[in-house]
Amino acid sequence: MDRPGIYNGMPARELGTEGWHKPWSGGNGGNCVEAMKLADGRIAMRQSADPDGPALIYTRGEIRAFIQGAKEGEADFLLS
Numbered sequence: 001m002d003r004p005g006i007y008n009g010m011p012a013r014e015l016g017t018e019g020w021h022k023p024w025s026g027g028n029g030g031n032c033v034e035a036m037k038l039a040d041g042r043i044a045m046r047q048s049a050d051p052d053g054p055a056l057i058y059t060r061g062e063i064r065a066f067i068q069g070a071k072e073g074e075a076d077f078l079l080s
Helices: 060-071
Strands: 033-037 043-047 056-058
Touching: 056 060
Parallel strands: none
Antiparallel strands: 033 043, 043 056
């Protein structure tokens, strides 16, 4: 369900400034991941410290699998 013009690694600024959310912010000095739900259901993610940098584009299924895996501890190795 790819929408022309939206691709993995595109400059995040091309997606606009409205609609970005920081679902995982905390005591990290404001550096966190921002996410935006696209009109076609995919999710764009960018680094908040570099809002003009690349956007990574994921399907709902990919985001669901990551979140479920993280809840089950499958990503804990990233913190050790």
